[in-house]
Amino acid sequence: MPLAVILSFACVLIAISPHGYLGGDGDEFRYLQAARCASEHGFCAPVDHWWRRYPLVVPLGAAIRLFGETPTALMLAPLAYGLAAITLFVTLVQRQFGRGEAVLAGIALVATPVFCTRLLGPNIDIPELAFGLAALVCLQSAARCSAGSEAGIGARSWIVSSGVMLGLAVQARPTSLALLPIFILGLWALRRVRAWAIPFMAGFMIPNAIEAIGYWIGMGAPLRPWQLSLAHTRIPSSSLSPNVDLTQSPLFNPAYIAGWERSAGISVHWTVDGLLNLLLHPSTALTFACGLLFVVLGWRRLGTDRGGGRTLPFLIAGGALFFAALTYGLAIDPEPRMFLPLVAVACTCFGVFAARHWTSSRLPVAVAISLIAAKGMIAAYERPHLSSEAALAQSWVTADRGKIAVEGRTSRFLTLNATIRALPVYAPAVIADRLLLIGEDDCTTARYDAGLTGWPVVKRAAAFPRAEPWAIAALRRRQLFLAPRKTPVMCLFARA
Incomplete structure (x- = not known):
């Protein structure tokens, strides 16, 4: 039932704005160029880091090859990834916390503007999230197998699959490397790090090794995709201050961190600007506000069985680590679309604590979920099309x-x-x-x-x-x- 409710709501948002490709100054045109080449030649040597993202480029190219270069054809791959991300997220929350929690968390995720406005347009943000969620579902399934009667081979198969899915997330966008230490900590928390770390890393290396071998055979340069990704900051960007020296590495570089344009226009100090602009950006603010509000209302339950056990504190800590790695370690442009895993954590917190709060006071929950749903429908309506x-x-x-x-x-x-x-x-x-x-x-x-x-x-x-x-x-x-x-x-x- 939770999944049917959430997918129905997603269909409503899609019906409000059934438009996909926009183009202009965004990344969509770059993905389209790569997909055009893939549709004609099957494989094209990447010219920049956008072209190397084959988990998106290949299905886009296949859709163009099969159905022609039409707006509908370009919607197919993004929509498939979007529905997969929704299904995986709802499955995770329902398994871990319950049906009511899954409904509330799922509505919050689907209605968050940074998510729902990307359901039909070519983007890498939702595919990256979908593969990360798939890795979590496989890890969750491995833990359930090991705790039940199907221990041994079944659990190991799931853990290898979890590594493969995380490897595909990295292939979609290398920023998912920041998830790797979080997953290793998850294995440690499950007390399975000795038994599962090797099969997990073996699965993680499979898609990365296949990519390297393919580029070695095709171009004689197995590390070519990584060279393009590491050089992406040398591409001039209107979002980065012209005073930043693009020849310097962005890793742990305060000049890059301070040089990015503030997505919500809030500038206090470079050490906190990324967080403030994420929390207060119109495309994420309501979701984070509701998540934080209900965590505060139920903070006494955090870490207890009624508050989701140890899972929620671990997710919150993992989200903080992911944010710090991207913002301060990789020094990326801290736009909200880069932090969909954090949005998913906020939605999970909202779903769990709002469901617990429902039994004692229904009005705050009803108001919050109504505002979130309304915000999503308005964001879908507001999405531009030409x-x-x-x-x-x-x-x-x-x-x-x-x-x-x-x-x-x-x-x-x-x-x-x-x-x-x-x-x-x-x-x-x-x-x-x-x-x-x-x-x-x-x-x-x-x-x-x-x-x-x-x-x-x-x-x-x-x-x-x-x-x-x-x-x-x-x-x-x-x-x-x-x-x-x-x-x-x-x-x-x-x-x-």
Whole structure:
């Protein structure tokens, strides 16, 4: 029952916003480029760390090969990973704590904006989470086998599978290496570290060894993917201060930690900015707030049988270690999407303590879960999409007889449209007398934001205001949950 409830709720959120690929300045276009190559050639030598993430790139490429480069085809792999992550998470919580806990924790995870807005778009965040959760399910199954009548071979098979799943999580994104010491500590807590550490590490090495052998045979460079991942900070980023020396290693480097743009705009000191921006970011704040609130309300039960036993304190400590490893050790860009395992821990804490609180006082639980669910539905509704713009752009290009170029960011937005994809991307050397651009508010603002000069004449312009239900409009007017919305605009410029 818990899984059916949670998957039904996920389907509601998907129905609210059935849109996947967006493109623009995000990673989606990079994954699409890699998938295009994979669909044509099966294997392509990676040109950067985005291309090496075969757990996402390969299924994306297979979908394009089978169904064509359509928005629906690009949704298949992300949706499969999303449903797998939901199923694994609910299974974990239900097995460990109970059905009511699984329902509350599952709703909280699915409704958290940083999760639900990625269910259909190409991303590596949810695949990484799914493999990490699969590793936990296998570890949990091994512990259940060893405690029951199916000891021995059954438990060892599960522990090897757990290592394989964690190895695949690392293949999805190397930041999952931070989970490895946490899993080893988990084996120690289960008093199985001597018996299970070797089979676990053997399973962990299987996907990593296969990757190295494949690159050794194909390129003569078994460590090529890791070289690309370690060099990712040398790629200039608008999110990193230009004062940071990109030739230096990011590992334990305060310059990188302090140099990243604050995702929620909160700047106090580099030692605490990452944590504050994660806890207070609009895409995660409500989930963390509810999790912390119910932990505080039930703190006397923490560590006891009624508070989930020793599992919850271990998960909280593991989450803190994971955050510290990524933020201060690897010095990554601390965006909320990098910390989905922490979101899962917060949802678990909320589910367990809210379920325990339900027996004594139902109102706080009902209010909290209602707010979380409402926030998720609003986030799904707010997710941008450019389906109307793509249709109109094609008609403009077909009707106009000029030589049309498309601005670079706009080309990444509309790349799934074959007509737009065939246009040259604008550069000073490109010969064109028309320029297609997508921006915000109005054509003057859009042209200024794109840094364009020499295109003073607006041949065509269209704004795309979005009609809103009265409840969402009322919330936006009162600035509750919702920021003011900017109106997308599409312009076709001509030279003077």
